[in-house]
Amino acid sequence: MAVTRLGLVVHGGRPEATAAAVTVRAWAAEHAVECTDIDVWRDGEGRTAREEMDAAGNPDLVVTLGGDGTFLRGARLAAENDALVLGVDLGRVGFLTETSVSAMRAALDAVREEVIEVDSRMLLTLRASRRLQVPTEMEALMKYGRGPLLPPPQVRTDCEVDEVWGVALSVTALNDIVVEKLSRDRQVSVGVYVSGRLLASYSADALLVATPTGSTAYSFAAGGPVVSPRAEALVFTPVAPHMAFDRSIVAGPDEPIGLRVLERSGAAAVSIDGRIQGVLEPGDWIGVYASPRRLRVVRLGPMDFYGRLRRRMNLTDAPAAVADGAAAPLWSVTGPVPEDLAHLSLPVVRDGPAPGR
Incomplete structure (x- = not known):
């Protein structure tokens, strides 16, 4: 275009x-x-x-x-x-x-x-039990070192609102949506639902839902899996949970993930791509799901x-690789792809590097 x-x-x-x-x-x-x-x-x-x-x-x-x-x-x-x-x-x-x-x-x-080439990336959006707001007394603290806060998410006028499904908010997240504790000495207690069914109740520092793009951001730092951006999935990861089950859950793109703040929990902040957008009190909830919109990224x-993952994480410089001698050689696909592999996504042989590579 x-x-x-x-x-x-x-x-x-x-x-x-x-x-x-x-x-x-x-x-x-x-x-x-x-x-x-x-x-x-x-x-x-x-x-x-x-x-x-x-x-x-x-x-x-x-x-x-x-x-x-x-x-x-x-x-x-x-x-x-x-x-x-x-x-x-x-x-x-x-x-x-x-x-x-x-x-x-x-x-x-x-x-x-x-x-x-245009890379189409999954985005997240959400519904909530009420509109998200940051209390006035918190704004100065939240702004410190971060620049201005984003305005509170607007209510989408093209969606129905009721007590069961809540308020549809105009939210776009490329990386993740996070429910996190506000006080250092008090974790958040959250009931987590996948496709409307209760999965578990967590007491944790934070609970996050990430896209495949966001799997290498906060979710990765919290021990979550690295997911190919070609995949279509929602990745739920608890951060420092006080329970034996601390694994991530990888849900399908059509399986929404609900997070409800429980009765005895402290207040919780909702962050969208790292920026605080509201505060939840006990009884409040959000439902995170894949957005019908996509992000179109220039490639x-x-x-x-x-x-890129190998270079950014210095994976070939791992101590074990050094101890074993030379790092593993790159697997260069230089010949025609066999017919039985033609349906797979394999590197394309180039005559020269693309701009910026």
Whole structure:
């Protein structure tokens, strides 16, 4: 699709991101593409994703300059408008971003010339027993070191509301939705339901539901599985639970996961992609499920998820590999794929690297 308007999300705390933004604006001017800065840190305080995109003129491409956190902010906007999102890596991890600053112009050219692949990623949304709000007395504490809070999620007007199914909220999560304790000395007690059936009651520091994309984020740090982004699944992971069963549950994409705060629990915060969006009291609940929307991520070629995982986690540098001598060689598929393997997803042989690789 031809790009006519570009929305630019820049991590203002990184001088290299500010410098890269000058290059993006120059590229846009050269190709008669309207370019609008979207300041989701300051000017965007109190504005919903829909209002942000309207103010930016509804761009059909969102470019993020920063790390994975900046990408998550841009993804929230792009999903609202079904826009493409291109992440330029200026962070420390770079699981989500696609290209480097040095290859950024080539990546933009590839988008304009429509010689890219579009990676469709699962998103999460939720219903709740009531609207989510952050109490006024907590706002200053929550803002400390984090920038402005996002506005409370709006109620979706296209969905029915009743006591059984609750309130449908305009929420988009690429990584995870988390229910976590607010007090260091008091865990949250939560009943967990999968497809409407009680699974277990947990007392834990937090309980989270992640997408395959988010399986390498908080869920991974809590001991959850790494899930291929090609998979369609919801990953439930308890964080420091006080019970023998501490395993993750991988549910199907059509199996919603409910989290109900129990009677004797302390208050719990609801975080969406790492940003607090509300507080639940005992008796409150949320239901997390796959969103009908998808995020459309720009890829400059087939994504090498496992290569990226290997590099980011330094897996070939494990002590056991060093002790055994040379690291395992890469398995390079160079010949024609046998007929009995033709239905599998295997690496594509390239003549040269794609931009940013």
